Amino acid sequence: MKFLRYPGGKSKLLSYLVNFLPTKKDIKGTYIEPFVGGGSVFFHINPETALISDLNSELIELYKGIKLYPHKVWEIFESFPSGKTAYYEIRDKQMDGKPLYYKAARILYLNRTCFKGMWRHNSNGVFNVGYGGEERRWVITHQNILELSKTLRKANIHNSDFEEIILSASKNDFIFLDPPYKPGEKDLMELHYRNGKFLFDEQVRLSETLKSLPKSKNIRWAMTNSSHKDILKLYQDFKIRKIPFGTSDKPGIQTKDSKEVLITNY
Ligand SMILES: C[S@@+](CC[C@H](N)C(=O)[O-])C[C@H]1O[C@@H](n2cnc3c(N)ncnc32)[C@H](O)[C@@H]1O
Numbered sequence: 001m002k003f004l005r006y007p008g009g010k011s012k013l014l015s016y017l018v019n020f021l022p023t024k025k026d027i028k029g030t031y032i033e034p035f036v037g038g039g040s041v042f043f044h045i046n047p048e049t050a051l052i053s054d055l056n057s058e059l060i061e062l063y064k065g066i067k068l069y070p071h072k073v074w075e076i077f078e079s080f081p082s083g084k085t086a087y088y089e090i091r092d093k094q095m096d097g098k099p100l101y102y103k104a105a106r107i108l109y110l111n112r113t114c115f116k117g118m119w120r121h122n123s124n125g126v127f128n129v130g131y132g133g134e135e136r137r138w139v140i141t142h143q144n145i146l147e148l149s150k151t152l153r154k155a156n157i158h159n160s161d162f163e164e165i166i167l168s169a170s171k172n173d174f175i176f177l178d179p180p181y182k183p184g185e186k187d188l189m190e191l192h193y194r195n196g197k198f199l200f201d202e203q204v205r206l207s208e209t210l211k212s213l214p215k216s217k218n219i220r221w222a223m224t225n226s227s228h229k230d231i232l233k234l235y236q237d238f239k240i241r242k243i244p245f246g247t248s249d250k251p252g253i254q255t256k257d258s259k260e261v262l263i264t265n266y
Pocket residue numbers: 006007008009010011034035036037038039040041053054055056160161162163178179180181193194195198
């Protein structure tokens with residue numbers, strides 16, 4: 001079951017990535033994911049202890065809601081009516097003062113019925129993706145929400161910038177990083193995510209943060225990123241593997257020349 005439809009989601013690359021990632025048993029410390037997004041790697045590994053974070057505050061409310069109130073989230077998700085008119089009503093509802101489980105159910109509903117699982121906001125921070133249809137809504141079940149909640153209960157969930165999260169790592173932790181990027185390119189220019197652009201200076205800040213981790217702490221990390229030469233240059237002292245397949249420039253089309261790499265410090 002794919003939990004969320006999420007831009008840049010790694011579910012299609014999972015079968016390749018897991019060959020190079022530690023298993024739950026191999027992680028002696030905490031599993032840390034600073035750009036968790038749809039969380040496909042996190043949910044797959046299902047770690048014993050975890051710290052997950054993302055700047056997308058609605059996404060983080062969704063995770064916290066499911067962690068604490070799985071039944072209530074399901075009950076409200078199920079009660080939302082179907083169809084285009086209902087979609088726009090629920091999308092445009094005022095959320096101030098609503099309980100966490102209500103906000104979580106709304107985000108889950110929007111994610112599963114909006115156009116292509118996009119996550120876009122207007123300049124006032126209001127979700128403004130159009131209606132996409134119902135066909136993906138009931139792919140998720142009450143049982144799925146309970147299982148997600150079980151995994152999330154082993155995680156601390158934050159809404160912080162990546163630097164703070166990476167620097168909080170301690171001895172023997174493992175960090176998986178999937179920053180926003182467009183395969184083959186150095187900058188992400190579109191306002192595709194809640195908090196906008198991820199330009200090259202952010203990539204530089206990310207590489208410097210990783211390089212500042214003390215060797216004595218034995219922290220392992222793995223990252224997916226664009227194969228743009230300027231990004232590869234930032235990681236020339238690390239192990240870089242070209243991902244042998246992926247999504248091409250045309251959405252939904254698979255290619256053997258993915259322009260994505262997996263970088264590890266082990
Ligand atoms: C490529 S997505 C992660 C996709 C995820 N691995 C999956 O499988 O769905 C990148 C994420 O980084 C988040 N993000 C962008 N800038 C950030 C920052 N400065 N600190 C933390 N998260 C950030 C975005 O909100 C987005 O969810």
